[in-house]
Amino acid sequence: MSDLAATTPGTPPLIEAVLLSRTEVERTILSLSDGEKTALVKIARVYARKRNTPYDHEDLVYEAFTRIIDERRKWPRGEPAIKFIGGVIVSIAWEWRNSVEVNEETEVGDKGAEEQSTIARIDAKIIVDIFEDDTVAQRLVVAMIEGARGEELLNLSGLTSTEYESKRRKIRRRLERLGAI
Amino acid sequence: MTAKTNQQALDRLADVLIEDILSTPADQLLVEVAEDYGNPRALAATCDKIVLRARSSNDRLVTKASPIPASELLGGFSLEKRPYFAGRLRGLWQSVIPLIFDVIFPNRLAMITISSACVASLGFVIAAPTVFNWIQARNSGIPTGTEVFDGAPAGPQPRAPVQEREVANERGVTRGLYPDAPPPSPAVPRVLDLPSAAGHAGMRSDAAATGTDGSKSGSSVAPPIAAQRSASVSTPAADNYVVQVSLERRKADAEAFIRNLQVKLPKELGDHKATVRRADLGPNGVYYRALVGPFGSAGDADRFCSSLKAAGGQCTVQKE
Numbered sequence: 068m069s070d071l072a073a074t075t076p077g078t079p080p081l082i083e084a085v086l087l088s089r090t091e092v093e094r095t096i097l098s099l100s101d102g103e104k105t106a107l108v109k110i111a112r113v114y115a116r117k118r119n120t121p122y123d124h125e126d127l128v129y130e131a132f133t134r135i136i137d138e139r140r141k142w143p144r145g146e147p148a149i150k151f152i153g154g155v156i157v158s159i160a161w162e163w164r165n166s167v168e169v170n171e172e173t174e175v176g177d178k179g180a181e182e183q184s185t186i187a188r189i190d191a192k193i194i195v196d197i198f199e200d201d202t203v204a205q206r207l208v209v210a211m212i213e214g215a216r217g218e219e220l221l222n223l224s225g226l227t228s229t230e231y232e233s234k235r236r237k238i239r240r241r242l243e244r245l246g247a248i
Numbered sequence: 249m250t251a252k253t254n255q256q257a258l259d260r261l262a263d264v265l266i267e268d269i270l271s272t273p274a275d276q277l278l279v280e281v282a283e284d285y286g287n288p289r290a291l292a293a294t295c296d297k298i299v300l301r302a303r304s305s306n307d308r309l310v311t312k313a314s315p316i317p318a319s320e321l322l323g324g325f326s327l328e329k330r331p332y333f334a335g336r337l338r339g340l341w342q343s344v345i346p347l348i349f350d351v352i353f354p355n356r357l358a359m360i361t362i363s364s365a366c367v368a369s370l371g372f373v374i375a376a377p378t379v380f381n382w383i384q385a386r387n388s389g390i391p392t393g394t395e396v397f398d399g400a401p402a403g404p405q406p407r408a409p410v411q412e413r414e415v416a417n418e419r420g421v422t423r424g425l426y427p428d429a430p431p432p433s434p435a436v437p438r439v440l441d442l443p444s445a446a447g448h449a450g451m452r453s454d455a456a457a458t459g460t461d462g463s464k465s466g467s468s469v470a471p472p473i474a475a476q477r478s479a480s481v482s483t484p485a486a487d488n489y490v491v492q493v494s495l496e497r498r499k500a501d502a503e504a505f506i507r508n509l510q511v512k513l514p515k516e517l518g519d520h521k522a523t524v525r526r527a528d529l530g531p532n533g534v535y536y537r538a539l540v541g542p543f544g545s546a547g548d549a550d551r552f553c554s555s556l557k558a559a560g561g562q563c564t565v566q567k568e
């Protein structure tokens with residue numbers, strides 16, 4: 068970083084060629100569209116709900132913007148706003164989750180764990196059970212939980228690309244409405 | 249399923265959902281928000297508030313840590329940067345004011361000292377006129393309103409009538425000065441013992457009942473002091489005898505005695521004026537005389553004193 072920060076008189080700092088300046092960062096944040104802001108808050112909500120932390124999605128968004136504005140998180144020039152800010156939100160969520168990592172040996176079925184752990188309340192099995200009335204959606208959810216992505220999910224569903232995206236959106240909306248994730 | 253396995257499963261699910269959010273068109277997201285909250289901007293507004301909080305928090309930190317250089321503030325101004333000019337001015341304001349205070353008040357001790365000096369000076373300026381007046385009055389011997397004149401020599405005296413506290417003896421209208429004063433000291437005997445069934449104590453209780461705020465004392469209006477002064481000054485040679493009816497340690501007791509006298513013996517008092525005078529008896533201390541008068545001659549004073557004695561009281565005639 069110190070090499071990047073080295074400047075030559077009469078030329079702009081090299082670091083500014085790679086990273087957005089603070090003014091540019093603020094300007095970009097202020098110019099976010101309503102759709103982008105909504106997406107960011109939704110992303111934060113998904114991660115805040117499934118993390119075992121005392122923080123909510125607003126805390127996550129606030130922390131992300133604070134770190135970006137004070138340049139603890141450097142914004143690479145050319146990085147789309149939604150992708151960069153969303154990545155910072157996810158990163159912070161991981162950081163916070165790791166600070167309160169649960170005991171690996173704790174069984175979810177234990178009574179004590181159920182009372183104390185958010186994870187116990189948001190159980191993957193429960194989420195699968197939500198889609199009992201929609202076999203395609205349930206199959207997709209199981210595949211998602213097992214780690215399938217993109218093409219693989221599309222092939223597993225047996226749907227067209229448009230149908231698959233529509234089904235995936237319905238799954239997300241259903242989970243959002245139920246507050247399950 | 250262990251907690252960790254469950255968490256990993258949820259993480260994978262979340263990743264797909266995030267993918268979906270990112271691939272959903274903005275207008276579709278707004279429609280979803282409108283369905284959930286009734287307002288498509290609900291989450292965007294939340295985000296706006298959070299950004300505002302984050303920016304203001306960061307502004308405070310940045311201003312505190314590193315003030316914006318003046319060259320950056322003023323030199324780089326352009327139409328393109330105009331939206332940020334107000335923010336920079338705010339930053340300058342926030343950095344310059346603390347700097348000025350740092351120069352004026354290099355440390356807290358100096359600030360406290362200067363503040364204390366300012367407060368003390370203000371208090372002195374406010375209190376000085378009152379204190380000077382009081383000292384001047386004390387030095388010149390003029391009573392300052394709470395004093396009564398003592399047994400001074402006869403003749404016109406500038407200090408006596410001006411601010412004396414008289415108890416009026418006109419038609420039962422009295423003027424009590426210290427209605428809430430404590431009872432008199434029993435060690436000092438009275439000159440006049442009035443014939444009252446309740447005795448002196450009873451008179452005092454009556455006095456309390458008819459004090460300055462009582463019905464008998466009425467409006468407690470005394471004759472104008474200026475009028476009294478002019479009257480006493482205009483006839484200095486004739487009015488030089490008074491009748492002392494009581495001698496008290498406390499001024500309030502002397503006044504109370506006079507009020508009782510006015511109630512118990514109004515006929516004997518007639519139109520004579522009753523006053524309280526301070527008497528400094530040197531090593532014996534300060535006393536307060538309850539006086540009736542002045543009388544134009546010793547004979548008049550004697551006659552009045554005799555009538556009081558006939559009613560059961562005691563008194564002495566004095567020459568002013």
